[in-house]
Amino acid sequence: xxxxxxxxxxxxxxxxxxxxxxxxxxxxxxxxxxxxxxxxxxxxxxxxxxxxxxxxxxxxxxxxxxxxxxxxxxxxxxxxxxxxxxxxxxxxxxxxxxxxxxxxxxxxxxxxxxxxxxxxxxxxxxxxxxxxxxxxxxxxxxxxxxxxxxxxxxxxxxxxxxxxxxxxxxxxxxxxxxxxxxxxxxxxxxxxxxxxxxxxxxxxxxxxxxxxxxxxxxxxxxxxxxxxxxxxxxxxxxxxxxxxxxxxxxxxxxxxxxxxxxxxxxxxxxxxxxxxxxxxxxxxxxxxxxxxxxxxxxxxxxxxxxxxxxxxxxxxxxxxxxxxxxxxxxxxxxxxxxxxxxxxxxxxxxxxxxxxxxxxxxxxxxxxxxxxxxxxxxxxxxxxxxxxxxxxxxxxxxxxxxxxxxxxxxxxxxxxxxxxxxxxxxxxxxxxxxxxxxxxxxxxxxxxxxxxxxxxxxxxxxxxxxxxxxxxxxxxxxxxxxxxxxxxxxxxxxxxxxxxxxxxxxxxxxxxxxxxxxxxxxxxxxxxxxxxxxxxxxxxxxxxxxxxxxxxxxxxxxxxxxxxxxxxxxxxxxxxxxxxxxxxxxxxxxxxxxxxxxxxxxxxxxxxxxxxxxxxxxxxxxxxxxxxxxxxxxxxxxxxxxxxxxxxxxxxxxxxxxxxxxxxxxxxxxxxxxxxxxxxxxxxxxxxxxxxxxxxxxxxxxxxxxxxxxxxxxxxxxxxxxxxxxxxxxxxxxxxxxxxxxxxxxxxxxxxxxxxxxxxxxxxxxxxxxxxxxxxxxxxxxxxxxxxxxxxxxxxxxxxxxxxxxxxxxxxxxxxxxxxxxxxxxxxxxxxxxxxxxxxxxx
Numbered sequence: 001x002x003x004x005x006x007x008x009x010x011x012x013x014x015x016x017x018x019x020x021x022x023x024x025x026x027x028x029x030x031x032x033x034x035x036x037x038x039x040x041x042x043x044x045x046x047x048x049x050x051x052x053x054x055x056x057x058x059x060x061x062x063x064x065x066x067x068x069x070x071x072x073x074x075x076x077x078x079x080x081x082x083x084x085x086x087x088x089x090x091x092x093x094x095x096x097x098x099x100x101x102x103x104x105x106x107x108x109x110x111x112x113x114x115x116x117x118x119x120x121x122x123x124x125x126x127x128x129x130x131x132x133x134x135x136x137x138x139x140x141x142x143x144x145x146x147x148x149x150x151x152x153x154x155x156x157x158x159x160x161x162x163x164x165x166x167x168x169x170x171x172x173x174x175x176x177x178x179x180x181x182x183x184x185x186x187x188x189x190x191x192x193x194x195x196x197x198x199x200x201x202x203x204x205x206x207x208x209x210x211x212x213x214x215x216x217x218x219x220x221x222x223x224x225x226x227x228x229x230x231x232x233x234x235x236x237x238x239x240x241x242x243x244x245x246x247x248x249x250x251x252x253x254x255x256x257x258x259x260x261x262x263x264x265x266x267x268x269x270x271x272x273x274x275x276x277x278x279x280x281x282x283x284x285x286x287x288x289x290x291x292x293x294x295x296x297x298x299x300x301x302x303x304x305x306x307x308x309x310x311x312x313x314x315x316x317x318x319x320x321x322x323x324x325x326x327x328x329x330x331x332x333x334x335x336x337x338x339x340x341x342x343x344x345x346x347x348x349x350x351x352x353x354x355x356x357x358x359x360x361x362x363x364x365x366x367x368x369x370x371x372x373x374x375x376x377x378x379x380x381x382x383x384x385x386x387x388x389x390x391x392x393x394x395x396x397x398x399x400x401x402x403x404x405x406x407x408x409x410x411x412x413x414x415x416x417x418x419x420x421x422x423x424x425x426x427x428x429x430x431x432x433x434x435x436x437x438x439x440x441x442x443x444x445x446x447x448x449x450x451x452x453x454x455x456x457x458x459x460x461x462x463x464x465x466x467x468x469x470x471x472x473x474x475x476x477x478x479x480x481x482x483x484x485x486x487x488x489x490x491x492x493x494x495x496x497x498x499x500x501x502x503x504x505x506x507x508x509x510x511x512x513x514x515x516x517x518x519x520x521x522x523x524x525x526x527x528x529x530x531x532x533x534x535x536x537x538x539x540x541x542x543x544x545x546x547x548x549x550x551x552x553x554x555x556x557x558x559x560x561x562x563x564x565x566x567x568x569x570x571x572x573x574x575x576x577x578x579x580x581x582x583x584x585x586x587x588x589x590x591x592x593x594x595x596x597x598x599x600x601x602x603x604x605x606x607x608x609x610x611x612x613x614x615x616x617x618x619x620x621x622x623x624x625x626x627x628x629x630x631x632x633x634x635x636x637x638x639x640x641x642x643x644x645x646x647x648x649x650x651x652x653x654x655x656x657x658x659x660x661x662x663x664x665x666x667x668x669x670x671x672x673x674x675x676x677x678x679x680x681x682x683x684x685x686x687x688x689x690x691x692x693x694x695x696x697x698x699x700x701x702x703x704x705x706x707x708x709x710x711x712x713x714x715x716x717x718x719x720x721x722x723x724x725x726x727x728x729x730x731x732x733x734x735x736x737x738x739x740x741x742x743x744x745x746x747x748x749x750x751x752x753x754x755x756x757x758x759x760x761x762x763x764x765x766x767x768x769x770x771x772x773x774x775x776x777x778x779x780x781x782x783x784x785x786x787x788x789x790x791x792x793x794x795x796x797x798x799x800x801x802x803x804x805x806x807x808x809x810x811x812x813x814x815x816x817x818x819x820x821x822x823x824x825x826x827x828x829x830x831x832x833x834x835x836x837x838x839x840x841x842x843x
Contacts, residue, residue, distance in 0.1 A: 002067055002407075002408060002411065002488075002491035002492060002493035002512070003047060003063040003064070003066055003067045003404075003491075004044075004047050004404040004405065004407065004408065005407075005408035005434075005435075005436055005493070006066070006067040006070040006071055006074075006512075007040055007043045007044060007047065007066065007067075007070050008044075008435060008436065008437070008438045009070070009074060009434070009435040009436075010040050010070040010071075010073060010074045011037065011040040011041060011044075011438070012435040013074050013077055013078065013435070014033060014036055014037040014040060014077065015037065016592065017033060017077060017081070017102065018033060018034065018037065020591075021621075022099060022100060022591050023081065023099060023100045023101075023102050024099040024100065024101055024102065025102045025103075026101065026102065026103045026104075026105075028103070028104075028105060029102060029103055029104040029105065032104050032114060033102075033104070033114075035118060036073070036114050036117060036118060039117060039118045039121040040070070040121075042121060042125065043066060043070070043121055043124065044438070046066070046121070046124045046125060046127075046128055047063070047066065047404065048404075049128045049133075050062060050063060050128070050133070051404050053133040053134070054133075054134060054135065054221075055132055055133050055134070055135050058130075058132055058133060059133070062124060062127055065120060065124075066120070066124060067491075067492070069113075069116060069117050069120045070117070071492075071512065072113050072116070072117075073113045073114060073116075073117045075113075076107070076109055076110045076113040076114075077110065078538075078571055079109075079110075080102065080107050080110050081100060081102065081570065081571070082570060082571070084100045084101065084102070085100060085568070085570050086568065088100070159192070159195050159196060159199045160318065160321050160322040160325055161314055161315075161317070161318030161321055161322060162192065162196060162311075162312075162314070162318065165196065165309060165311065165312070166196060166199060166200065168309060169183070169185065169196070169200055169291075169309055170200055170203060170205070170206065172307045172309075173200065173206060173209075173264070173289050173291070174205065174206070174209055176287065177287055177306075178287075179284045179285060179287075179288075180279070180282055180283065180284045180285065180286075180288040180289070180290065181287075181288075181289055181290070181306040181307070182276070182279065182289075182290045182291075182292065182302075182305050182306060183289065183290070183291050183292070183305060183306055183307040183308065183309075184291070184292040184293070184294060184299065184300040184301075184302070184305055184307075184308045184309065185197055185291070185292070185293045185294075185300075185309050185311060186292075186293070186294045186295065186296065186297060186299065186300025186301070186308065186309070186310055186311070186459070187295070187300075187310055187311030187312075187459060188295065188311070188351070188398075188459040188460075188477065188480075189295055189353070189394055189395045189397065189398050189459070190351050190352065190353030190354065190391060190394060190395060190479065191311045191312075191313065191351060191352060191353070192311060192352040192353075193268075193293040193294075193295075193311055194268050194269070194293055195352070196311070197266050197268060197291060197293050198215075200266075200291070201213060201215060201264070201266050206264065209262070210262050210263060210264040210288075210289075211261040211262045211263060211286075212235070212258075212261055212262075212263045212264075213263070213264045213265075213266075214230075214231050214234040214235070214263070214264070214265045214266070215234075215266050215268065216230045216231060216234075216265065216266065216267045216268065217230075217268050217269065218267050218268060218269050218270050218271065218275070219269050219271065220271040220272075220397070220401050223272075223274075224247060224274055224275070224277055224278060225247050225250065227267065227275070227278065228247065228250040228251065228254055228278070228281070229242065229243070229250065231254060231265065232250065232253055232254060232257065235257045235258075237253065237257070250281075251280070251281035252281075254281050254282065255281055255282065255283055258282060258283050258288070259283045259285075260283075260285075260286070261283075261286065261288075262286040262287055262288055263286075263288045263289075264288070264289050264290075264291070265289070265290045265291070266290075266291045266292075266293075267290065267291070267292050267293070268293045269293060269294070269295075270292045270293065270294040270296075270299055271294070271295075271296065271299075271401060272299075273298065273299055273302060275292065275299070276302060278290070292305075295398055295458065295459050296457065296458055296459070297310075297456075297457040297458070297459065298457055312350075313349065313350025313351065314350045314351075314352060314355070315350070316342070316345070316346060319342075319345035319346060319348060319350060319355055320341065320342045320345045322345070322352060322355050322356065322359070323341060323344065323345040323348070323355050323358065323359050323362075324341060324345075326355070326356055326359030326360065326363065327341075327359045327362050327363045328363075334367070336369045337367065337369060337372050340369065340372035340373050340375070340376040341372060341376075343376035343377075344358065344362070344372065344375055344376050347376070347378070347384065347478075349419070349477055349478050349479070351477060351479055353391050353394065353479075354387060354388070354391060354478075354479050357387040357390050357391050358383055358384065358387045360387075361383045361386055361387055362375070362383065365383070385482075388478075388479050388482035388483070389482075389486075391479060391483075392479075392482065392483040392486055392487075395479060395480055395483045396483050396487055398458060398459065398460045399460060399483070399484075399487060402455075402458055402460070403454070405437075405438070405451070406451055406454055406455060406458075408436050408493065409427075409431055409436055409451050409452075409455065410455055410460055410461070410484065411484060411487060411488045411491065411493045411494060412427075412430065412431065412434065412436065412493075412494065412513075413427070413461065413474075413476050413481075413484060414476070414481060414484040414485040414488045414494055414496060414515075415494055415496070415513065415515040415541045416475075416476075416515075417481075418476060418477075418478040418481035418482070419475055419476070419477070419478055419481070420475055421464065421473040421474075421475050422473060422474055422475060423472070423473055424448075424449065424452050424470075424471045424472060424473060424474060427448065427452065427474070428448035428449065428452075429574060429595050429625055430551060430553070430574060431448050431451070432448065432594070432595075432624075433550060433551050433573040433574030433594055433595055434539060434550065434551055434574075435550070437451075449470065449471070452471050452474055453471060455474070456471065456474065460476075460480060461474050461475070461476060461480075462474060462475050462476070462477060468751065468752065468776050468777055468799065468800075489511070492510050492511055492512055493511075493512055493513065494511065494512065494513040494514075494515060495508055495511035495513070495514055495515070496515045497514060497515065497516050511537060512537060512538055512539070513537060513538065513539040513540075513541070513551075514537045514539070514540050514541070515540075515541045516540070516541070538550055538551075538571075539551035539552075540552055540553075540554075541553045550571050550572060550573045550574065550592070551572075551573065551574040552566070552569065552572060552574065552575050552576070552577075553574065553576045554576065554577045554578075555576045555577060555578050555597070555599055556578070557577070557578065558578050558579075558601055559577060559578060559579040560579075560580065560581075561581070562579055562581060562582075562583065562584055563577070564584065564586065566590075567584070567586040567587060567589045567590060568589070569590065570589065570590060570591065570592065571592055572590050572592060572593055573592050573593060573594045573595065573622075574593075574594065574595040575590070575593060575595065575596055575597070576595070576596075576597035576598075576599075577597075577598060577599075578598070578599045578600070578601065579598055579599075579600075579601075580600050580601040582611055582614075583598065583613055583614055583617075583628065583631070584614065585614040585615075585616045586616075587614065587616065587617065587620070588614070588616035588617065588619040588620060590620065591619070591620065591621075591622070592622060593620050593622060593623060594622050594623060594624045594625065594643075595623075595624065595625040596620070596623065596625070596626050596627070596628070597625070597627045597628075598627070598628040598629065598631075599629055600629040600630060611630075611631055611632070612631065612632045612633075612634045613628060613631050613632065613633055613634060614634070615634045615636050615639075617633065617634075618636055618639035618640075618641065618662075620641070621641070621642075621643065622643055623641055623643060623644050624643050624644060624645050624646070625644075625645065625646045625648075626644060626646070626647050626648070626650075627646070627647075627648040627649050627670075628649065628650070629649040629672065630649065630650075630651055630672055630674060631650060631651060632650065632651045632653045632654045633647075633650065633654040633659050635656065635658045635659060639662055640662050640663075640664075641662060641663050642664065642665060643665070644663045644665065644666055645665060645666060645667045645668065646666070646667065646668040646669075647663060647666055647668070647669050647670070648668070648669075648670035648699075649670050649672045650669075650670065650671060650672065651671075651672060651673070651674075652671050652672075652673045652683060652684075652685040652700075652713075654671075655671060655684070655685040655686075655687075655688060655689075656688060657687075657688040657691060660688050660689070660691040660692055661691055663692070664691075664692075664693070664694070665694055666692050666694065666695055667694055667695060667696045667697065668695075668696065668697040668698075669689075669692065669695060669697070669698050669699070670698075670699040670700075670701075671685055671698075671699065671700045671701070672701055672703060673685065673700070673701065673702045673703065673713065673733075674702075674703050674704055675702060675704055675705070675706060683713050683714065684713070684714045685700060685713060686700075686713075686714070686715075686716045686721050686722075687714070687721070689721060689722055689723060690720060690721060690722070690723060692723050693723055693725065694723075694725055695723045695725055695726055696725055696726065696727045696728065697726075697727065697728040697729075698722070698726060698728070698729050698730070699728075699729075699730040700730070700731050700732070700734070701730075701731075701732040701733060702732060702733030702734060702757075703733070704733075705732075705733035705734075705735065705757060705758065713734055715734075715736050715740050715743075716740075716743050716744075717743070718743060719743055719746040719747055721743065722743075722744075722747055724747075724748055724749065725749065726747055726749060726750060727749055727750065727751050727752065728750075728751065728752040728753075728754075729744065729747070729750060729752070729753050729754070730752075730753075730754040730755075730756070731754070731755055731756070731759035731760075732755075732756040732757045732759055733756075733757045733758060733759065734758075734759050734760070735758050735759075735760075735761050736759065736760050736761070737760065737761070737762050738760045738761075738762045738764065738765035738766070738785075740760070741760060741765065741767070742768065742771070745767060745768070745771035745772050745794075746771065748773075748774070749774060750772070750774060750775055751774055751775060751776045751777065751797075752775075752776065752777045753772075753775055753777070753778050753779070754778075754779040754781075755778075755779065755780055755781065755783070756779070756781045756782055757781070757782045758782060758783050758784070759783070760783065760785075761783060761784055762784070762785070763784065763785065763786040763787065763808070764785075764786065764787045764789070765785055765787070765788050765789070766789045766790070767788075767789065767790035767791065767794045767795070767813075768791060768794065769791040769793045769794060770791075770793050770794065771790075771791070771794040771795075772794055772795050772797075772798070773794075773796060773797065774797050775795060775797060775798055776797050776798060776799045776800070777798075777799060777800050777802075778795075778798060778800070778801050778802070778819075779802045779804070780801075780802070780803050780804070780806055781802075781803075781804040781805055781806070782804070782805045782806070783806055784807070784808055785806055785808065785809055786808045786809060786810055786811070787810065787811045788809065788811060788812045788813065788816075789811070789813060790813040790815070790816070792813075792815055795813075795815065795816060795819075798816060798819045799819060800819055801816050801819040801820045803820070
């Protein structure tokens with residue numbers, strides 16, 4: 001939740017203050033700041049204790065106090081540093097000279113906030129021993145959620161669509177086998193797991209096959225003992241006589257009651273892996289079955305399961321069938337409403353719970369073509385807003401039971417549009433810059449990847465995986481996005497401004513982060529002034545001015561002059577903008593900057609017109625990610641960027657030994673080459689790569705290749721040209737003969753190779769024996785290759801081969817056919833040519 005993120009962010013802010021080389025803390029203030037840091041650390045333990053408490057009303061009250069105190073102290077510290085910086089600037093005109101002096105005694109507000117914070121921490125530590133925390137008391141929205149999750153008799157059992165899934169699970173339950181089996185149905189909240197389970201449970205064949213059937217509603221608060229009591233009650237045991245028994249005694253009763261009987265137990269809405277302990281108390285005989293439904297992938301794919309079924313979203317036919325049935329019951333939908341109705345169903349994005357809820361509101365509204373068209377075109381959004389509001393608490397249960405370190409990561413995704421495919425790498429950069437991780441710089445990248453994986457495993461995030469594993473992009477379902485934005489607002493974590501009313505909404509001035517969904521909103525003076533006046537906001541995604549922002553993502557706005565006021569935002573850690581000119585030397589004043597991303601305008605540019613970054617860029621010692629399209633890093637003696645891990649879209653003029661030796665920990669390098677029309681001498685960009693000992697990913701692109709001069713870049717002469725650590729290589733526009741592939745083919749750790757836009761050219765490519773031993777992914781795109789030949793001993797690890805726009809290709813090796821998952825070639829589709837196997841084995 002935002003509470004945990006607030007404490008972690010404060011801890012990082014104080015930590016940076018204590019270790020900054022730009023700030024001198026007076027001795028009288030040093031101990032005060034160190035004590036505040038220790039107090040912030042102890043709050044992490046307090047939040048863990050509160051997170052396990054059953055008194056949710058009291059916990060929410062205490063966590064709000066913690067969050068607000070952490071926010072106020074962090075603001076006071078940042079305001080103090082900013083005021084010192086701006087004050088010195090006005091007096092001396094040179095913000096870059098001398099150290100800033102940090103004194104608690106000189107700032108009464110700061111002193112008060114530190115005292116309040118440290119006192120609050122001590123009170124919270126005392127509250128952890130309050131016996132009232134152990135009393136079960138749910139929040140109103142959690143009670144609502146329980147009422148929405150009806151008992152068995154209230155569960156919808158009339159299922160529409162998903163007949164293929166129903167048949168598979170039913171067959172699994174009726175299959176002959178020895179012993180007792182556990183199986184699962186898992187997937188996102190609202191996707192129809194319980195409805196499907198009940199349909200299976202009540203199926204006549206299932207009823208006849210099993211001697212006894214038991215339905216157990218579990219939920220997140222239900223333990224193993226509660227489940228045993230529930231099953232025994234279904235088996236007609238006197239609940240009062242067994243209420244006081246221990247787990248082992250209940251287990252013996254359970255075993256005795258089920259022995260010699262073929263039973264089916266459906267456990268609905270399982271949240272904890274300890275459910276598998278039940279297996280030890282069940283008779284392992286008579287082809288009995290235990291079927292779980294769960295939102296969590298780690299339970300749905302648990303080690304004790306014999307089969308698992310992941311629920312899919314409804315297809316367009318199923319969506320319309322469900323919507324029309326719920327709106328019109330047994331009647332047929334009028335023909336004039338069908339087109340709009342299908343579009344309304346499509347807008348529900350395949351989630352059955354949303355479709356049913358939208359249908360509920362539609363059934364009560366006017367059934368005219370004018371109104372349905374308004375709903376379908378989202379000119380009248382009230383039905384979708386009301387429907388999403390109604391189901392939000394059901395979806396948000398998945399959020400509330402996330403580990404607390406994941407909750408802020410989930411809420412942050414509300415800053416992006418619904419269903420937007422967000423690159424995992426961008427989320428990683430933003431989460432790190434926002435201080436959402438309680439980790440050092442080295443481990444934060446791995447932690448971000450793990451957090452995305454876990455969010456997908458909890459089925460709150462939709463993840464699109466890379467061919468070789470890991471997550472490439474992720475997104476939120478529209479209903480989860482609605483719930484996310486709603487919860488973010490409630491927790492003062494993030495506010496999305498989509499229109500003028502959002503900018504003036506009551507409570508907006510206490511929001512921590514702002515997201516502007518449309519650049520046009522800044523053309524409205526009222527919106528601009530409203531955003532500018534929100535002093536509590538620390539991050540702005542899309543646009544906006546304020547001196548405390550650590551994150552400023554304004555790529556969607558073009559700047560024709562560098563916004564020089566940005567260099568006064570000394571707390572910036574992430575800056576992304578679109579700007580076509582030279583970066584000013586004053587960029588070095590942003591000493592906290594870790595991510596600098598500058599895109600160029602898509603305007604006409606003279607080839608070879610490249611420019612150097614200012615030499616002051618070397619002063620940004622915390623830089624981890626630098627991406628400035630087509631620019632060069634200048635050489636400066638004794639400079640070093642030890643934390644730089646990614647250098648992207650840089651000119652080949654930066655590919656020198658002097659530069660590479662000064663970025664020793666670089667892991668990812670992107671080189672952009674723009675050729676001048678009169679280039680005569682061959683250029684070099686590979687000669688010094690061997691100095692990058694930790695390089696894992698290399699991308700080299702000639703953005704304007706010249707077919708008349710295909711080899712203007714000197715080819716790599718041996719495998720030693722590249723670092724042995726290289727895992728991914730992407731080349732475009734080089735025009736090398738295919739025989740030069742032999743250098744790349746011997747790279748020991750290469751797993752991914754992408755060759756685009758005539759990276760190599762010629763009619764024939766022959767891969768020798770034992771080449772590309774570890775290559776798993778190969779992309780061939782836009783070349784004139786006719787024959788691809790390879791020894792049967794090459795490509796032993798190839799998992800995926802993509803061929804795209806290879807107009808002349810006629811032959812590929814037979815051993816590569818199993819890997820050929822995609823052929824996107826006009827020659828195949830338009831001219832009817834077939835990609836055929838070579839009948840001759842290459843040796």
